[in-house]
């Protein structure tokens with residue numbers, strides 16, 4: 001058995017996004033406040049709990065991708081003086097103008113009024129990558145031990161109690177054999193482990209399944225694909241927020257797009273964020289979010305924002321869309337789930353940063369109180385759920401609790417449902433107080449069924465021009481993705497035979513389409529039933545987790561690769 005070093009902490013946070021960093025920063029603030037009160041009153045004892053945070057990216061922010069228009073509510077609660085802090089918070093621009101557009105293939109029109117959930121005055125356009133780096137600096141100043149480049153590979157458990165996190169091994173070759181630089185991943189033992197892995201975390205997935213933490217509905221997700229462009233000044237002013245609906249998505253596919261005016265590049269040009277979210281509960285087995293974004297950019301209402309510009313960065317990431325009733329139980333013996341890992345995302349507003357931060361703060365308060373009492377059992381950590389229910393974050397999530405599910409009856413029904421919920425402050429929804437849904441992959445139709453008599457995918461090839469539209473490999477290049485090539489494949493296909501047999505016949509190998517980074521390819525292979533075999537280009541993987549979510553047979557398991565591997569997002 002591999003020997004592993006063990007390091008003891010009071011709190012271990014897994015994931016350096018807004019949720020994990022808010023947990024760490026607020027925890028440190030609570031310790032400071034407690035000790036100051038002890039010093040002032042002369043009563044009680046000062047404490048010095050040990051807290052660490054691990055992040056799988058080589059540096060904080062490198063795996064962070066968001067739209068992103070940030071509602072400042074979360075940051076106001078976490079760091080009330082952030083607007084005047086030094087170093088300055090990296091906000092790109094305050095929103096000064098917003099509107100929504102309905103797109104058709106040939107054009108589109110501006111909505112006469114902006115739907116209330118898409119109003120953004122008072123919010124800020126940010127780069128999540130930069131925001132996370134800035135928060136990381138604050139956490140380190142407060143004495144948090146931040147370890148980037150260290151993936152949590154496994155939760156350490158004693159029965160139902162989470163007692164720590166096992167870090168990923170380094171230096172294993174693609175056949176699973178140790179190389180000369182082999183280093184066994186250590187164990188970070190924690191009295192409380194806060195899981196802040198973001199959407200579809202690999203540890204979260206296992207824990208939810210093992211301890212049956214599922215919510216009333218299974219979680220459903222979306223995939224967001226995004227590009228950042230440098231465009232001539234004046235073409236898209238910093239602080240302009242445009243949301244799009246309709247084209248290129250069909251009426252049975254949930255989703256929408258955005259164009260956000262960001263700040264200036266060093267060369268004095270403006271940056272623009274353009275992206276599209278596609279619900280990962282679509283029917284079309286050939287759905288390809290990357291391709292849909294390319295189509296969206298060709299639309300005559302969208303293209304002028306990018307004309308004469310240059311694509312700088314590309315990225316893709318999933319996001320939890322299921323809402324309040326899809327949230328798992330977020331507490332247990334020795335653990336708490338926060339942020340996207342807990343499913344606290346407002347899909348009606350496409351906003352999760354403020355909620356991720358708020359959940360992290362409430363988790364920090366719970367962890368601090370539990371450690372003070374010396375009880376980190378589920379009977380004590382349940383306080384986290386109670387705090388969330390009593391907080392503004394619950395009120396916000398309650399109002400949009402059925403938003404995504406409403407679209408399962410089609411776009412029109414979804415919009416009516418959303419309008420109804422908005423008008424009545426979430427009090428009544430169109431059909432029911434609690435709309436049900438199934439796991440997203442179950443909505444995908446088989447090729448024969450979806451394409452009817454033609455029986456073959458009808459996906460017409462898009463001729464990318466390399467200026468406005470790009471093929472997947474060019475896009476992956478712009479994501480800065482890099483992995484050590486000689487390591488075990490981190491996309492574990494548990495039944496590979498299915499790929500060259502049933503999946504060819506039934507779904508036409510949808511992994512080739514749904515992966516936004518060209519990881520999955522069907523290669524010609526003589527002697528197989530259909531003459532093809534699955535090839536996995538794992539080094540292209542941008543860690544979006546779409547394959548883990550959308551594979552129709554659920555035989556793809558995304559696990560953490562060697563530390564530091566993955567995309568290198570900047571400005572995203």
Ligand SMILES: Cc1cc2nc3c(=O)[nH]c(=O)nc-3n(C[C@H](O)[C@H](O)[C@H](O)COP(=O)(O)OP(=O)(O)OC[C@H]3O[C@@H](n4cnc5c(N)ncnc54)[C@H](O)[C@@H]3O)c2cc1C
Nearest residue numbers: 015017018019056066067068069152198224339340352353
């Ligand atoms: C395309 C897109 C557009 C969006 N637009 C907006 C928007 O405009 N406004 C808004 O407010 N929200 C938006 N969101 C949502 C928002 O980005 C998320 O809700 C928010 O980032 C969640 O924060 P988090 O800390 O929970 O997760 P994340 O930001 O995902 O951070 C999780 C971190 O954990 C790390 N990690 C994961 N697993 C492990 C592991 N096993 N070991 C170590 N580290 C690990 C990841 O690398 C990552 O850095 C958008 C999301 C997407 C995908």
